Amino acid sequence: MITRVGNWIGKHLMLTLGILVLLYMYIPNFIVALMSFNDSSESRNLYQFQSFTWDNWLNPCAPQGMCESLRVSISIGLLATLVATIIGTLAAFALVRHRFEGRSTMNLVLFLPMATPEIVMGSSLLALFVAAGFGGQLGFWTVLIAHIMFCISFVVVTVRSRLAGLDSNLEKAASDLYANEWQTFWRITFPLVFPGILSAALLAFSLSFDDFIITNLNSGTTVTFPMFVWGAAQRGVPMQVNVIGTLMFLLALGIVIGGEVLSRRRAKGKAVTL
């Protein structure tokens, strides 16, 4: 048995090393899941496993302000995703389907936010808000504006790559079969691009939900979930934070796996009917 495992590792050295790297990436998730069952009632300042309990999972909203911050993060995340996905998808269509003056400038402007450190983007937005006289009104709306800003580029990149890989013969075939432009768009183009739009939206939401550096500079007294965790880290982290972390991981995994299964089933179904 041991020699067989040894042989397999020898034959698949790169794969073994790759799996080791993958395992390394999962260490924190394992710790987060473990700590979500930690009873920290004895000492909140000690960040280590003390004893097992279901309490954190049964009362996830026990820490004051945590679920409120979660609601703020979800609202900002959903609104930012909606606006950035619409604006970004339109821009992706313009860049792939149209030749217009200023196209290369636009490509550069879309690339820049992805190549700028968050601290620079956050501080320049803060400088703008203060210069425009909104220094005293930082909060929900300024954070939302910032999140839409840095999500747009990622949406454009994701949708653009899907759109560029589209077989234009499908659209030509539709118009050969007397579909008008709107029919072609809604029956052929849009459904084909939709998976790209969906993954762009998922990416935008997770970027917005997870953002700390830009949010911290522009949020005033509004507290998002990452800001709650940051504040708690200075005092002693409530273990419920780990419940939220584990839930998010499971939810995201479910969405991704669900999407994969669905697209595979659809591909199979098509193969049968053809």
Add this chain to the structure above:
Amino acid sequence: MEALQRVFGKNAAYLLIGPAAIWLAVFFLFPMLSLLTTSLSDPATGSPINGYTLTWRVDNYVEALGEYWPYMMRSLLYAGIATLGCLVLGYVLAYAIAFKAGRWKTVMLVLVIAPFFTSFLVRTLSWKLILADNGFIVNTLQTLHILGEDGRLLATPFAVIMGLTYNFLPFMILPLYTSLEKIDPKLNEAAADLYASPWQRFTKVIWPLSLPGVVGGTLLTFIPATGDYINASLLGSPNTQMVGNKIQQLFTTAGDYPHASALSVILMVLIVAMVLFYVRRAGTEELL
């Protein structure tokens, strides 16, 4: 799309691109200008609530650089080492997925992205536990005499660099995978037929063809790592603070916007200069 084209003529493209262009102009490009003017304002006469007036005070830059250059150097050093670490770890995994995973390719790709849906801060905090003074890793290293009796990992540069490496690893893996995946395995076989050793096959075939991914991945890792201050705050000590820590403190606790802005501008200029130099050297200018 053609319907739009017919109604609005040539302007259809501008209607589609308009919202994104306006949003980025107003909330990305214009703020950069604000940052620049704030960095040249007199800190004594303005305030975060009332705003600042431009007085072309270049001294802000001299003072910011004079006082905080060690933080800047530390940021570049830590981010540089973390980027190298990411390159080694990321290359191994991306290579394994692209060439060795077979039908598990998609599953492994999903597994690369999945852990990062747990909040960045929550995951970084968990490293605090893993590297803790009485934790398993420190105890083992002490037993093996790799670490001294009262040696520690937490609050050292090692912890900060490790945190950066861990947090930005997917930004390295995905571009690397994209360019490795495009390589035709037949090229590798052809090199083997021509008696190239595995090492020669890697250095003469695989590595050169994966360069666009290497350049893209190192940029996507190095840039955010340089500006990061979360790892330095949670896993480091006052002696391991990076430039992001200082910028953040100057804005939020000290309320000294002009010096904070000057430091921000310096960071941006440094990064742009390094990126341009690096991309030229690597010969992949079409990437930009």
